[in-house]
Structures are given as structure tokens and as C-alpha cells.
Amino acid sequence: MFGAEKTLTQGIDDLCMQAIKLVREGARILLLSDRSASAERLPIPMAMATGAVHHALVDAGLRTLAGLAVEAGDCRDIHHAAVLIGYGAGAVCPWLALETGRSLAPAGTDAADAERKMMKSLDAGLAKVMSKMGISVVDSYRGAHLFDILGLHSSVVARCFYGTPAPLSGVGFAEVERQLRHTWTPGEAAASADLPDYGWVRFRKADVSEPHAWQPPTVKALQSVVGSARNVPQPTDPAGAFAIYTRDVIARDPAVLRDLLEIRPAGPELALNDVETPANLCKRFVASAMSLGSLSPEAHQTITAAMNMLGGRSNTGEGGEDSAVYRVHPESAERVDAGGGMSLAARSGGGAAVAEAAVEAPAVHVNLNNKIKQIASGRFGVTAEYLVHAEEIEIKVAQGAKPGEGGQLPGHKVSGLIARLRHAQPGVALISPPPHHDIYSIEDLAQLIYDLKRVNPKAAIGVKLVSGCGVGTVAAGVAKAYADYIVIAGNTGGTGAAALSSIKYAGNPWELGLAEAQQVLMQNGMRGRVRLRTDGGLATARDILIAALLGADEYAFGTAVLVVLGCDMARQCHLNTCPTGIATQKPELRAKFRGKPEHVVRFFEQLSGICSICWLVMGCLRLRRRLGARTCWSRFGSMGILICSRCWRGCRMGRAGLWVCEIHSRLRGHRSMKLGLRQL
Template sequence: CGDAVSPHDFAALVGYSASGIYPYNAHACIRDLAAHGDLDVTAEQGIANYNKAATAGIVSIMSKMGISTVQSYHSAQIFEAVGFTPEFVNAYFAGTVSRVGGMGVEDVEREQNERYDAALAILKSPAPDQLPTLGLTKWRPLSGEDHLIDPQTVYLLQTACREGSYDTFKEYSARLHRTGRAVRLRDLLDFNANGRTPVSLDEVEPARNIVRRFNTGAMSYGSISKEAHECMAIAMNRLHGRSNSGEGGEDPRRETPLANGDSKNSAIKQVASARFGVTSRYLCSAFEIQIKMAQGAKPGEGGHLPGKKVYPWIAEVRQSTPGIGLISPPPHHDIYSIEDLAELIFDLKNANPGARVSVKLVSEAGVGTIATGVAKGAADKILISGHNGGSGAAARDSIWHAGLPLELGLAEAQQTLLQNGLRSRVVLEADGKLMDGTDVAVACLLGAEEFGFATMPLISMGCLMQRDCQQDTCPAGIATQNCRLRRGFRGKPEHVEHFMLFVAEQLREVMASLGFRTVDEMVGHPECLRQIEVPGNRKANLLDLSPVLASATCEFGAHIPGADGRHFLPQMAADSELDKTLDSTLFVPYTADARAHLRPIRFRADIANVNRCVGTILGNAVTKAHPEGLPAGSITIDCDGSAGQSFGAFLPRGITLNVCGDANDYFGKGLSGGEVSVRPNPHATYKFDENIIVGNVAFFGATSGRGFINGLAGQRFAVRNSGATVVVEGCGNHGCEYMTGGLALILGEVGQNFAAGMTGGVAYVFDQYGTLEARVNHESVELKAPTAGELAQIRALIQEHVDATQSPRGIKLLYSFDSMSKHFVKVIPTEYERVLAIVAAAEAVGKTHAQAEELAFDIVTGRASNADVARFDVAGGAAPVAVSSVASTKKEA
């Protein structure tokens, strides 16, 4: 296939039944480049490299879809067509979704001929100095693709926000919506009063009320600078809107209001697949907790923060290692079904009963069905994110070919929720390049009642749209952690405030023209939109947006109060019955005196597997009153029975929960300084160390604390552990996956794919039968013999394990430790050990811990001098430093 050159091209061919692909045109170009001396390798090696990269691209795309074998992807047709007629799709891509019509066979033929003629024109003599620049990624002034955000747009918006000029903002808006322009589907829509009588602007809801519905997008501290992140938070808190922390955690010091009354605290705290910085305190400081299921710019992929942006202060908040890149797992490992999502929603409501829980979904075919499940899972809000959101670390193939326009997903979600009588139970939010009040009005009429903005607030603060966010070179001091560049940040909270108020004011004008007095009245009225023709744009005029503008009703709405509502009704909100939980009825009231007066207490409680999230509401009560937690041993609860899901989730320091029996999935999830243990019932007849006693995904996302399991754990034990110390007597597949900190001691065999993606922390495995070598994923870790100091640490941990669980296996190991210690193997990430060694070497010559970490960061990211590298980068020859000593030094610092 001559036209196939990119991973998306190849993936589409395989998805539509190609069993083999020969990209002869790409291969010919490589040979030509090699013949002219433009490559550093031979033509054969260049083609081999190209084929390897193309294969990796296909595998990456399969991974996003959760498919592990090419046989499963072959002919699966997991695509949606945008811009083709149903007749064309049914004839050549049968079974593929195509909702908005567009080009047919004749139009495709015309385009192919135009491309061919253009190619021949380039070959004519004299040859051009360079090939045309298409401007697909970066804006180009001549012959480039039309970009919504060009230099003139940036100038007008920044001038408007800096000067507080609504007139200049109207100029900016007019440029966005100039006649004949069609970049987004919403550019093909105009307002239609549809018989409604306009009202006076004075009768419309005030702008100050409307901005309470506005949120800034989820941009993590790490992806953008401290100054930019806090600037947006201050602005949105002043407006009583909400800023979003993103998935990188947040410095707890931001919870304290400033002297002038401003607050840097992000009202929305995001919980993504990596759970960076997700502690009890983090969740308790939120007004809304957002579960990020996907990202608009790259659905199916986890977040990615390049190592060059993981400065020491970022690593501290994320509880990771400076200079080592951070990759979020593609899925949440505690969500493999809609029921699992409902469980996480319940967990988070327990962690902070006063916060809303929202779920972020991406616009794609079938999002309406997913939204229905989310609403039934008792979420308070659903966010539909459009495909044109920004992400500097997203691959270009993802930016260009993944996700769908906001309008398609938002309309589908609104229609499906209405048809199922669920729309009034949830708030519906939209984001995806909402740039002015007109865009917000379109989203509102399609069903949204809250609105998210990300790119435009950044531009209002000074972003110049260099489109190199991942490079840590942002000249505006926004998408960088470089201290020199950050000093150039000129943004002010007032700039963001002006943007939000201007958007709200423009929305008010549209509302008045359509006869709506409040946003609630306006939500979900697609009949007030109509498709327009774009002069001179043949392709745009082929589209049919009638599916987007279709109205929906609930057939049984008359029989269920509120079921026919077009927008959220507070009286219809889901009730998770938190007041009936074991925590609310027993733990919280029984420990009131202990929490108030710091008097230690210990008691027992019977539990069953219907008792989910045991200890989490108690943990919330402790964290609210004592953000740093309680003294160790303040509250100890001995539980008898089978623990339900998420036992001890997000447990803070000072609480100890012991189980005599067994536990379900997610045991110790998000552990935040507390201690949990489980041991079999003493009357059990099975061998404790040969049977699974806790379910899958134990200690997922744990950040600190201790855990002891007298028995085996299921799959994905200690996934994304970033600071907890945990002991188990064996685990299933994928143990310690994506771990970035903490310590795991496994006193038995592990399953396959152990330590995959592990970039920090250390695991010690008792490998009595020599099976570890074949079961470890060696991509990022090394296997070593523990040092004498580390063996002493292991022995002390086994003693703690025995004290907590009376483990027969632990007792046996203690009695014969001297002879059995030879079977312990240390599993440690290569780069992590290198950083620890650099830090230890720097501290040995008198540097502070902070200085040593900065030096290590500079060395591993290639910024340090040759002299410093030669002096401190001892990874190549010096003896490895004991993990315990460096870890304890870091903790004390």
C-alpha cells in the first residue's frame, strides 16, 4: 500500500482485514534518502528501523484498546468514521459507525486525483526549494492548515484579559467565528430562536452566578509550573468556580488560605490511574473528586510526564524519583467493569462524604451507554471531553486520530441519559476547546450545564502556543519547571478572572437573544440550533448534523418523578447511604473521644463481605481534625470475619485495622499512613502460606503506612505503591507493577510479569525455588543479593509481620534466618538505584539532601557538568548503597 506511512494507517489496514502490509512508497523514500547520503545508516538498516517503529506503533494502538494479540485486532474494525456517507461506509467498511455523513466515492476519487496532481506539480522543473509545509501540528502563515489559535487570536485574547476589555474580547470572538471558517463541527451550527421570544439582558442570570459553573481543565503540577497552577486556583476560587489539580497530586501547604483571603487549593482533585499523591489528606481537601477514565487528546493511554520535567519538588509531591519519567497505567487497575467503577465511586464518597464525585469520559461512539452506567453507579457528575484537548506529551498519532469531537459525545450522552430517565440524576459537563461564550452556548444547548476550559486560561496567563509543552522550554514560564523560565511568568489571577467573566457575559447575550433567563432553562434544547452552509467549503457542506441536533425523551418519564428532566435536579441525586455504613454507625461515634482528646482506644467488631470500605469514613474524620494523622496506635480495631472490598482504603496515620478471617479485592487501597493486617481464622484447616487470603489489587496506590498479610495475595499486588511498606507470603501475576517507592517483602513465590514498569522502591523476594528470574519483567529492574544491612532490615520486617499476624511462615523464617537468608533476592529499578547512589555520594561530601537530589536530577537528565558526572555518577562501578539508609535520609529531610 503506497499511501500507508503512519502507525494509524497500518492499524486501520490490519483492523479492516489486511494480513500483510508492504509500504513500498515509504521504503522507496528511505532508499532515496540513503542514496543521497541523507541518512546515517544504510537503506536496509533504515527500512528495518522504520518497520520496527511501525510495528511498535501498531502494538501501542492495540494496547490502548486493551487488545494483546494481533489475531484479536485483525478484522475487529474498532474505528468510527467521521465525514463519510453511510452508503460509502456500508459498501466498503460495513459495520463501522458513521454519524454525520460527508464524502462519498466520487468525493474520495476527486481528492485522490487532486493529491496526485499536486504531487506531479512538485516534480516539475524548476524544483521548489522545499516541500509545502502543511502546518498539521504547528501554525504556519502560508499554505498551512487553518488553526483555531493563531498569533492574532493569542494577541487579542491576551490584550482583552490584561486590559479587562470586553470589546477586545468581542474582536477575539469575531475572529474565531469569522464567515467561511469551519474547523470544528460547532462552526457549522448557528442559533435558532425557534419561536422563542428574546428577553432583556437585565432579566438574564448574572455573570457572577454563571461562572460558578466553570472549571479549569485537569493540568497537573508537573506538566505546568507552580506559578501557573496556583494562579488558576486563586482565580477560580475568587469566582467560586473550580480549578482542577490534575493527576499529579498537590502540595498540602496550598490548603492554608493566604493572608488576603485567597486560596491556592484546587477545588477538584483528580484521581487517575497512577494515583500520584492520592492520600487521605488530598481527598479530604477536595470539593469535587474527579475519576479520570480517559484523556481527550489521547484516549486509551495513561498520562506521561517526561523525566526532564520530574524535578525534585515534583517528585516529592508525586512520591517518585527525580529525573525518572512517570507513566500512568493505561487502565485503572481497580476498574475492569462498570461495577468496579461504581465501587471506586463509593470508595471516594467514603473518603470525603462532602465532595461530589465526577467521572471524566472521552467523546467516542458508545459514550452514551457508558454514561448511563456511570449514572447508575451513583456518580454525581459526568464530564464529556472532546478530542481536541491539548497534551504536550501525547503522540501525534493520538492527537490526530484518537477521540472524537465534543459535539458527538455530548449529544449522545445527553440523548441516552434522557432516554433512560437518568439525566436529572447527574450533572453533565463539557470540555474540549471551549473558547468563548458562543462555544459554551452550543454546549449548553446540546446538554451541558457545567463547562471546562484549559487551553484558553493558559493563553490568558501568557501562553504563546509554542506547542512544545513536553520539552520543558516554555518561554512563558507555564509548561516548565525550569526555575529560570518560571521567573518569566507574567500571569495574574485577574487575567483568568477576566476571561471567565467575558465568556459568561457573552453567554448571557446569547441567552437573552434566545429567550432563556437561566442556564438551567437553556440546558438541552438542541432545537435552538440549526446547521448552516459554509460559503466555499464543499466538504463541510456535505456533513449532516441532524443526529447531533436530535431531541430525545424518556418513554416512562411521566411515571417517575424527575425522569424527564433535561438537567440535573438536586432532589434526584443518588444516595449512597453512607449513614448506614459500619464506620458511620459504630467506628466514628465510638472513637469520638479518642480523636478529640488523643486517648488511645482498642475494640473489636464483627464484619462481613457486605461491609465495604471499612475504616475509610473514620479515616476522613481523623484527617479532617488532624491533617497529619494521629500518633501511632491511637485507634486499633480488631475485625473478625470476611472483609468486603476496599478494606482500609485511604487509611491515615494513627489507625490500625486487623482482620481475623480474609479480605476481598482492593485491601489497603491508597493506604495513607495507617496500618492494616490480615490473618486466617485460627480454626481454618488450610495452610496459611499456600492459599489466597486477600483478593486482587491489594495496596493499589498506597502512599505510606504498613501492611501485613499472613497468606497469599491475588494479582497486581502493590501496583503503584509509592511509599508503603508491605509484607505478603506470595502473590499472583503483575506484582509491584508501576511501583515508584516504598518497600515490598514477599516471603514466597511471585507470579508472572513481576515488577513490570517499576521505576522506584525496592522489593525483596524469598526465592527458595529459583523461580524469580523467569517471572520478573527485566525491562527496568535488576536482581541483586541484599547487603548485610538490608538483610537486617528484612529480618526486622519479618518480626513485625509475626507480631501483627502470628504467621507460622514468618516464625519459621526467623528461627532459621541465618541459613535461609541466602534465598532473598533484591529487585530494584536500575535508574532508581543510580539516583540513590548519586544522592548518597553527594551527601557523603557534605551536600544537603535537597542539594543532592537536585544534583542527581541534573545528572540523569544530562544537565550536569562532566566533572559532576565523573565525580558522583557511581552507577558504573561503585558498590551500591543500602536502600534503607538513603530512604530514611530522604524521609528525615
């Protein structure tokens, strides 16, 4: 803690000097505590205090002489505890969280039992966090700095979190101190008997709640455009309605990194014939990997049918698919909903395979055959037949929304059909091992790619990577392993099979990973070997344009497609209780599914139309330049026409104001980048 008359930096300096002095005088355990914090004695954020003291002792050569324990009132969840341990703490006491748990215990119950449950949850959560990195003991995790930092100024990183990758700058000591003083100013916050719900998981209407990318008005606006909204007629002017939806999304407060960027014209406006047609653009669109199991059969098949109608591609996810779609089946070739909305497996007698002979590779694409087949560590549903009917085979090394974890399908979502497709037992949870238990090196990955090419020589082989610091080096290794395309998955979005604790504090924005992969591949002369695809929260034409300017050839949509089909973002996918019949296996809920392939087709047609117009206005040409055997955008990877337009929440950061620009100049390696920051 530090006195109200001092600054935060002075308080950290005093704390470090005091810690060094105590250890030199013989102290063997240091306890950092904020229990006595007050308006006169402000608390230093415990993560900053722990990291600063840890490195001060290391620099003084004293760290091995003393242990470090913390009593942290700002430690409220698993990630907070993991950060404290990861930056040097040997023991963590989340005293305020424990006291809160005791106070909320129901009347007539043992308050200590609530505290024990919280401690058990923290222990289990910390074990899960460590397992993502392949670590089995806390001693190996302590002080390991296994984090990326986003949004902190380099001065804070160097002082408190030394050695941690921080590709972006951001708020500094002054901004953190200002927030501390505001929090502890008497009378600023009204007393409340109940803890507020800030909308950390689900959307809440309160003014203090966290904004969400997919808020109810946004969801309804998009569904109204495509015709899937309840009790709302389809608009007479779909293009105008979609433009209004796009404008509202762009006008929101900054929520993701690309919201801080603006696109400036690369040249004079072009003629309509000079830009790529919407039909060609649709071929670049991909429906993200969402398995049959996390989604209902109806939702999964509707997405497949829509992408095949559009000329795009859909992805099976890692759960396999019914081999019945590979047979010559007249019913499935006509309409996906020919069976009254029931799945093909259900119409064929509870999932029995059709008896006709299988077609040979490449697949004869009837309506329900996914062009992209995904495989992951668990190999659920992966057979030779499955692989030979693919146009693309995607190796799932990581998932952007929960990197370091394998796939998870709760037992209550493993129905008889899902169990048959995955060669498992109904009701048994299916968990893929994390990828690092399966692929230990680029050589292992190269061998897997080679084996898949032997099974299906005509299929393109792709590798799905998660956006993170250093992903460019990994992408270069993947290109050397003879992959045909690379997916850079961002941290937004989620999955219908993951626990909520798996998708928080995980992954980086795809903007960072995509830019790094693009530039590393360019610098090493390997960009022409692979296609780059990005995935993670794409929803508008502006998102596509920014992804293209950062280097992406293709664009994958997950959440947006589900919203188009009727998803209302209930945030209960993992519970098997989806009220719209999209992410559930319960027949009574599946009957509520109202999505149609036409809804998805309409969404992508509107999206591609606006993209073409934007390229026209921005002076960006159609596909006309050749790179090896592949075509690419004429402004492909041209980050020079991106400018940083605004700061987070209007924060004035002085020298830190170029924090968004740093990533571009670093990764691209050009000092002449014309990137600037507008003053608000």
C-alpha cells in the same frame, strides 16, 4: 487501481470480483498494490480497497482461505497502518514512505538504516495503538474494526467499512474520486525538491498549511484583551476587544463540528433581569485538569488562585498537590504572587511541608487549594488528606485528547518537588496504566465511588469520560453507580505531558458525546441524577451556548486558560522547554512566566458577560426551572434551536447534505426536529 474512463465505485466492484475469482481459483495470498498508479490508472485509496475486498471475501465465504497483504503508497504514519490492519490486512508495506526515508538519509550514512528506523517506529507505534484497546497480538486487532468514522457518507461506510459506527455522514464516492483525479492531473502540482510542511503539528503560514484553532493572530488577540500580551497595552474597551476576538474566531473556516451549526432565537428578546447574571455564570466555569508537573508550579497556582477568586473551580489534575496549601498560611491567603512569582513550595524551603495542623474537611479554601481533586490509575499524590480537602473528586476514566492511555509525565519534567508530591524519584518517567487495567466494570467503578464517598462524604464524585460512539450507555452506567457529575471530554486540546503521537486520530468531538449522553440519560429517566460537564477546545461564548443547548450544565476550559496566561502554542510542552514558563520545570524558564490571576478572571468575566447578552437576544431564560434538587437551563438540552449552516469547505453533497443533522435526529429520537441545511 481503476482506469481513468471508469468511476471509483466501478473500480472497487471490479477489484472485489477479481479477488473473489482468484481465491476460488486457488490463490492463497492476495497482494493489493498501488505502485503502478498513474494518471491513466488511478489508485483506489488503500483503506477503501482493503475494507471492500475483506468484506467481499467474507460475504463470499472465502476469507479464511486467503491472506491479504497490501503495498500502500498512501500509508505514511502509524494510524494509516493501524487502519489497514484493522480492516483486514495481514501485512502492510508502506513502500513510498520507506523510499522517502531512504532518500532523506544524510550523505555518508547507510540508507537502509533509515528504513529500519522507520519500520521500528511503525512497529512500536502499532503496539501502542493496540494497547489502548487492551490487545496484545496483531491477530486480535486484524479485522476488528475498532474505529469510529467521521465525515464519510453512509454509502462509503457500507461498501468499504461495513459495521463501523459512523454517527455523521459526509463526503461520498464522488467527492473522493474528484480529489483523486485532481491529485493525478498532470501539471496541477509543481515539482519540489523538498517535502512541504503542512502544519500538521505546528502552525505554518503557507497557504497549503493546515488551519489551527489557536493561530498566532487568535492567540495575540485574546492575550491583548486580558492584558497578558507582550508589549501591548491593555485595551480601554475590554468588552469591545473581546467581541472582536469572538467575531474573528467564529468567522474562521470550519475546523470543529460546532462550526457547522448556528443558533436561532427561541423566542422574543428578553429583559436583562430575566437572564442569568454573569456572576452566576462564572460559577459554572471550570479550569480543566492540568497536573502540577505537566504545568509549572507558578502556572498551576495562578490558575487555582484565579478560579477561587472568580467563584469557579480548578482541577488539580492527576499529579496531586502540595499539602502546604491545606494549612493556615497567612502568606498564601493574601496573594498567589506574594513570593515574587515563586511557588509556595519553593518559598517554604524547597517544598518542605508547613508544620501547622491541617484543617478538617470541608476545606478552608485559601487561595491555592483546588476545589476539584482528580484521581487516576497511577494514584500519584493521592492521599486521605488530599481527598478530604476536596469539594469535588473526579475519577479520570479517560482523557479526551488521548483516550485509552494513562497519564504520562516524561522523566525530565519530574523535578525534586514533583517527585515529592507524587511519592516518586526525580528523573523517573511517571506513566499511569490505561484505565481498563484498573476499572473493569461499572461495578468496580461503583465500588470506587462508594469508597471515595466514605473518605469525604461532603464531596461530589464525578467521572471523566471520553466522547465516542456509545458513551451514552457508559454515562447511564456511571449515573447508576451514584456519580454526581459526568465529564464528556472532546478530542481537541492536548496535554503538557503527552507525546505528539498520542493526540492524533484519537477521540471524537464533544458535541457528539455530549448530545448522546444527554439523550440516553433523558430516555432512561436519570438526567436529574447527575450534572453534565463538557471539556475540549471551548474558547467563546458561542461554544458555551452550543454546549448548553446540547445538554451541558458546566463548562471546562484548558487551552484557553493557558493562552490567557501567556502560552504561545510552541507545541513543545512534552520537551520541558516551554518558552513562556507554563509547561516546564526548569527554573530559568519558569522565571519567564508572566501570567497573573487577574488575566484569567478578566477572561471569564468577559465570557460570562457576552453569554448573558446572547441568552437575552436568543430568548433563553435564566435558571428558574427545577429538576430534582438541581437547577437547569430553561433551554437546557434544547437542540431544536440549532440549525446546520454550512458544509465542510463548501462541499456540495446532495443527499449527503444532511450529514450533520443526522446525529441530532438520531440521538434525540424526535422526528419533528426542525433542523435544516442552508445551501451555500
